[in-house]
Amino acid sequence: xxxxxxxxxxxxxxxxxxxxxxxxxxxxxxxxxxxxxxxxxxxxxxxxxxxxxxxxxxxxxxxxxxxxxxxxxxxxxxxxxxxxxxxxxxxxxxxxxxxxxxxxxxxxxxxxxxxxxxxxxxxxxxxxxxxxxxxxxxxxxxxxxxxxxxxxxxxxxxxxxxxxxxxxxxxxxxxxxxxxxxxxxxxxxxxxxxxxxxxxxxxxxxxxxxxxxxxxxxxxxxxxxxxxxxxxxxxxxxxxxxxxxxxxxxxxxxxx
Amino acid sequence: xxxxxxxxxxxxxxxxxxxxxxxxxxxxxxxxxxxxxxxxxxxxxxxxxxxxxxxxxxxxxxxxxxxxxxxxxxxxxxxxxxxxxxxxxxxxxxxxxxxxxxxxxxxxxxxxxxxxxxxxxxxxxxxxxxxxxxxxxxxxxxxxxxxxxxxxxxxxxxxxxxxxxxxxxxxxxxxxxxxxxxxxxxxxxxxxxxxxxxxxxxxxxxxxxxxxxxxxxxxxxxxxxxxxxxxxxxxxxxxxxxxxxxxxxxxxxxxx
Amino acid sequence: xxxxxxxxxxxxxxxxxxxxxxxxxxxxxxxxxxxxxxxxxxxxxxxxxxxxxxxxxxxxxxxxxxxxxxxxxxxxxxxxxxxxxxxxxxxxxxxxxxxxxxxxxxxxxxxxxxxxxxxxxxxxxxxxxxxxxxxxxxxxxxxxxxxxxxxxxxxxxxxxxxxxxxxxxxxxxxxxxxxxxxxxxxxxxxxxxxxxxxxxxxxxxxxxxxxxxxxxxxxxxxxxxxxxxxxxxxxxxxxxxxxxxxxxxxxxxxxx
Numbered sequence: 001x002x003x004x005x006x007x008x009x010x011x012x013x014x015x016x017x018x019x020x021x022x023x024x025x026x027x028x029x030x031x032x033x034x035x036x037x038x039x040x041x042x043x044x045x046x047x048x049x050x051x052x053x054x055x056x057x058x059x060x061x062x063x064x065x066x067x068x069x070x071x072x073x074x075x076x077x078x079x080x081x082x083x084x085x086x087x088x089x090x091x092x093x094x095x096x097x098x099x100x101x102x103x104x105x106x107x108x109x110x111x112x113x114x115x116x117x118x119x120x121x122x123x124x125x126x127x128x129x130x131x132x133x134x135x136x137x138x139x140x141x142x143x144x145x146x147x148x149x150x151x152x153x154x155x156x157x158x159x160x161x162x163x164x165x166x167x168x169x170x171x172x173x174x175x176x177x178x179x180x181x182x183x184x185x186x187x188x189x190x191x192x193x194x195x196x197x198x199x200x201x202x203x204x205x206x207x208x209x210x211x212x213x214x215x216x217x218x219x220x221x222x223x224x225x226x227x228x229x230x231x232x233x234x235x236x237x238x239x240x241x242x243x244x245x246x247x248x249x250x251x252x253x254x255x256x
Numbered sequence: 257x258x259x260x261x262x263x264x265x266x267x268x269x270x271x272x273x274x275x276x277x278x279x280x281x282x283x284x285x286x287x288x289x290x291x292x293x294x295x296x297x298x299x300x301x302x303x304x305x306x307x308x309x310x311x312x313x314x315x316x317x318x319x320x321x322x323x324x325x326x327x328x329x330x331x332x333x334x335x336x337x338x339x340x341x342x343x344x345x346x347x348x349x350x351x352x353x354x355x356x357x358x359x360x361x362x363x364x365x366x367x368x369x370x371x372x373x374x375x376x377x378x379x380x381x382x383x384x385x386x387x388x389x390x391x392x393x394x395x396x397x398x399x400x401x402x403x404x405x406x407x408x409x410x411x412x413x414x415x416x417x418x419x420x421x422x423x424x425x426x427x428x429x430x431x432x433x434x435x436x437x438x439x440x441x442x443x444x445x446x447x448x449x450x451x452x453x454x455x456x457x458x459x460x461x462x463x464x465x466x467x468x469x470x471x472x473x474x475x476x477x478x479x480x481x482x483x484x485x486x487x488x489x490x491x492x493x494x495x496x497x498x499x500x501x502x503x504x505x506x507x508x509x510x511x512x
Numbered sequence: 513x514x515x516x517x518x519x520x521x522x523x524x525x526x527x528x529x530x531x532x533x534x535x536x537x538x539x540x541x542x543x544x545x546x547x548x549x550x551x552x553x554x555x556x557x558x559x560x561x562x563x564x565x566x567x568x569x570x571x572x573x574x575x576x577x578x579x580x581x582x583x584x585x586x587x588x589x590x591x592x593x594x595x596x597x598x599x600x601x602x603x604x605x606x607x608x609x610x611x612x613x614x615x616x617x618x619x620x621x622x623x624x625x626x627x628x629x630x631x632x633x634x635x636x637x638x639x640x641x642x643x644x645x646x647x648x649x650x651x652x653x654x655x656x657x658x659x660x661x662x663x664x665x666x667x668x669x670x671x672x673x674x675x676x677x678x679x680x681x682x683x684x685x686x687x688x689x690x691x692x693x694x695x696x697x698x699x700x701x702x703x704x705x706x707x708x709x710x711x712x713x714x715x716x717x718x719x720x721x722x723x724x725x726x727x728x729x730x731x732x733x734x735x736x737x738x739x740x741x742x743x744x745x746x747x748x749x750x751x752x753x754x755x756x757x758x759x760x761x762x763x764x765x766x767x768x
Contacts, residue, residue: 022314058534
């Protein structure tokens, strides 16, 4: 049974999500459609990209991922298919697909029929049929020609020098834990053995390996299963208690 | 793999949705159950009908649609199966199934055992088994006799004359866009080429074809993929900025 | 197609839910994964247990149920598999699996590799692979040895004597109806034919059989499809109108 994942900001009270699924199932009723999330903040491409980037590699190679966010308007720049680490993504050419990995995608297809259709619901009318057909065995090349203007967005990167790393909160999760863009490999390479991590009014000089190695109410800092720095308060809502939000600065100073 | 869609106002924090799915899967573990929505406003049959009406035709012909809203109480009038445009609907006889199309359903079955069972959870106990069996190949007739008192509700229709159309907002979606009950075919037939569309304190005399042909912050008006008039604010929340809500009046005046 | 159910408090805006599903599908792409709920209140094991306890028996025997709540921290006590009424549960040994039935589970396995892995996302890294493999035919014993310290939590039980039952509200559902821990069999055994049920400032001396046998605005009390006492207000939000919340006391006095 072929897999398609589906990510959007369509919410769960409108007809948009089931209409897209119906369109795919009308092409192949055997599809197994897995929701990534449909409660992405409306129009928030960073949120959408973060969620998909954090999960797509867990799916079997060859999985088709349908991305339905910001698919209408002048910033859309058409609809495309890309291949990245043996996964296939179908979505708008608005930059979101450039945020899924550090490397550029290998295969890029500009879908051919976008000038023929004048749809106000292109996720259903243009992207869903292609996703369903590719998941059912069709080649992504069959749906268009080479893409020449792949739109790129820059994700907010941590800045690293020998003295410090300046990173940011990129997501506060349901539990109030703060996920950052500070990667373990970068930290490990620079860390001389002594460091200070500052966030809000807190400062710590050691890392934990999980959520509860500190007293309840104290802050924890560790590299999580995404291999990025995660910060929170044991048994508390870190975002609220630390006064931090998305984009808040996390500062690491190396040395004495 | 047989398809069943499932629509309810059960929310996503209670045991109601998984219990209904479990009941269907215990009859046929091969069923592919697709959620339409379970976050319909509690008891809101217009919302539920709008979502299902806007999406059921996209599913393959023969799909069984399970409708679990307002299934208990004196207004329920029993449980029925209807066939409409080669789709099969299983739900309460409270009028919701009359709101899915302008035409009357072709086949109507009053389920036989409703007087035998005294369930306080009929979506699970009465409707789910029938939906699962019909999706697995049983005939809807097998579960009851002819329905003689099909309950009808009137959906709010736009009023149209040669001079004007008076319609209403029937749904404000997640993005704040206003979906109305003014249909493109009605508008096209009456439109002499000159018109004025009034909503809230705004008035426009031309249509767009999509969301962003106007300046950011300006209102757009176009016939959307449902072929009904949609109104919003480019890059803004139309409902809030225009001060409109569900049932707000949209007035179209034809001529000079 | 093998069934796995999945219950968590991961919410619907993060990567946690799809990552766990992806991990299972990468082991067996044929799995049919059914969501119980992911919008359980964060860390609320009573809420989670109530929802799963109320629905697992409806699934086919042999179904594997993956439970991902409070899986990290000192209270976790490792990861286990248990067999209960021919259903298999995979989750943390934090007591939640003791809340699913009055009887102790029959087979208990302590998963072997938990000391080898140092994951901050054990639902994905430890539990999901085992759930997927067991659902695909592996034996739960293959993943560890006998469990000797099965953690038990006490669910709040109603207290019953010949004179009275003192119970509590254990869940207020989406409609504002109050589900209690007062069971029909206990009530029936003690009821001499005359009783008074008190909750908030209301008192009733008879039971209904459903939601709307009282006037709109009046309270109803009946034994619902879970065979527990349910209380609400016909056409109203019982929780709000009665001023009751989770853990509020329901008092039944028997006799004259």
